[in-house]
Amino acid sequence: MQAIELEDIHVSLSGKPVLRGIDLTIEPGELMTFLGPSGCGKTTLLRVIAGLQQIDGGTVSILGREVANGSTRLHADPARRGVSLVFQSYALWPHMKVRDNVAFGLQVQGMKKAEIGERVHRVLKVMRIEELANRYPGELSGGQQQRVALARAIVTEPGILLLDEPLSNLDARLRVEMREEIRRLHKELKTTIIFVTHDQYEAMTLSNRVAVFFDGRIVQTAPPRELYRHPATLQIADFIGHTGFQMNVLQGQTIEEEGIQWLQTPACRFRIEGGQLPADTNWTVLIKPEDVLLHDRPNGRSVTAVVTETINSGSETFAAPSIRRSFTDRPRGGGYRYLPWCYRTCRHSLRMREHLRPSDRC
Ligand SMILES: Nc1ncnc2c1ncn2[C@@H]1O[C@H](COP(=O)(O)OP(=O)(O)OP(=O)(O)O)[C@@H](O)[C@H]1O
Numbered sequence: 001m002q003a004i005e006l007e008d009i010h011v012s013l014s015g016k017p018v019l020r021g022i023d024l025t026i027e028p029g030e031l032m033t034f035l036g037p038s039g040c041g042k043t044t045l046l047r048v049i050a051g052l053q054q055i056d057g058g059t060v061s062i063l064g065r066e067v068a069n070g071s072t073r074l075h076a077d078p079a080r081r082g083v084s085l086v087f088q089s090y091a092l093w094p095h096m097k098v099r100d101n102v103a104f105g106l107q108v109q110g111m112k113k114a115e116i117g118e119r120v121h122r123v124l125k126v127m128r129i130e131e132l133a134n135r136y137p138g139e140l141s142g143g144q145q146q147r148v149a150l151a152r153a154i155v156t157e158p159g160i161l162l163l164d165e166p167l168s169n170l171d172a173r174l175r176v177e178m179r180e181e182i183r184r185l186h187k188e189l190k191t192t193i194i195f196v197t198h199d200q201y202e203a204m205t206l207s208n209r210v211a212v213f214f215d216g217r218i219v220q221t222a223p224p225r226e227l228y229r230h231p232a233t234l235q236i237a238d239f240i241g242h243t244g245f246q247m248n249v250l251q252g253q254t255i256e257e258e259g260i261q262w263l264q265t266p267a268c269r270f271r272i273e274g275g276q277l278p279a280d281t282n283w284t285v286l287i288k289p290e291d292v293l294l295h296d297r298p299n300g301r302s303v304t305a306v307v308t309e310t311i312n313s314g315s316e317t318f319a320a321p322s323i324r325r326s327f328t329d330r331p332r333g334g335g336y337r338y339l340p341w342c343y344r345t346c347r348h349s350l351r352m353r354e355h356l357r358p359s360d361r362c
Pocket residue numbers: 013014018036037038039040041042043044045197198
């Protein structure tokens with residue numbers, strides 16, 4: 001049985017289509033992220049699953065039970081879907097102590113007092129906030145409030161946990177800590193988790209699978225590594241690149257010389273290995289900055305270039321090597337040709353990282 005099955009979900013808000021035919025299956029115990037630029041419909045889909053948003057078309061099933069159907073107008077109550085939602089704003093009750101905030105959901109369920117006490121204690125321990133039990137939300141830091149919100153969501157032991165950008169209000173360091181916390185929770189509780197974010201780093205480091213949204217549609221669903229290595233479209237390739245540094249995009253054509261097939265681009269040419277491409281066809285070549293390796297002397301397969309600009313971000317130096325000539329025998333015209341961005345991490349080359357300067361040869 002699947003944890004969640006979405007079939008051809010359509011939602012319009014104020015007459016504007018916001019979800020345009022979403023199909024998605026999430027397996028039990030999966031940690032899936034919804035990733036995409038602002039306004040592409042991630043939160044709306046999360047609200048559809050939680051039951052906070054009616055659908056105009058399609059069906060939603062949770063743990064094998066249909067909970068929404070656009071044709072029959074079925075819309076199961078959010079409280080009866082077995083899901084728990086944590087919003088971007090923690091929405092803790094300010095007049096209640098941490099212990100009471102966490103206990104609230106169990107009280108609503110009519111659980112016995114002794115059992116509530118035991119469960120709350122256990123969850124506070126899991127979230128490592130036992131010592132905060134008697135404080136009010138106003139006496140907590142952002143990260144601590146976030147943990148309380150998560151404790152409140154998991155105390156009812158939901159089969160499915162929905163997290164809507166839960167880390168966006170935290171500073172960089174707390175984000176890393178909370179990410180680890182969510183990963184640990186997922187491992188320990190084996191809950192199905194959907195995590196909404198527009199931060200690709202968060203999506204790539206947290207999830208088993210990522211669903212990439214653009215304009216109300218899911219354009220690719222894949223494990224992070226596959227998404228990174230085999231993006232389905234140029235748009236995804238660009239979105240999943242290094243923040244702030246665009247992918248190098250080259251137009252190329254297949255050519256054949258002495259039985260060897262090459263992909264010729266204005267900057268350089270690539271030998272086609274492991275198969276054949278159709279002859280004399282045009283291709284778009286994507287080169288990730290991190291796949292361009294800098295060497296301080298030619299090695300027979302390298303392209304001679306001059307580094308015209310570098311940007312240092314601390315752990316990495318980005319370089320724009322300008323290629324003077326193609327390494328083919330047929331240079332087309334003189335001068336500079338192309339500026340592929342590349343970057344080096346200290347893992348690859350400490351020396352280059354430290355000594356790289358504009359005008360260094362690479
Ligand atoms: N109540 C509403 N009425 C009309 N339009 C809405 C409403 N809520 C959301 N929208 C629109 O629906 C689209 C999708 O919104 P949604 O919040 O799902 O996007 P998102 O991908 O989660 O964005 P973000 O990352 O910024 O939170 C947006 O264009 C938004 O303006």
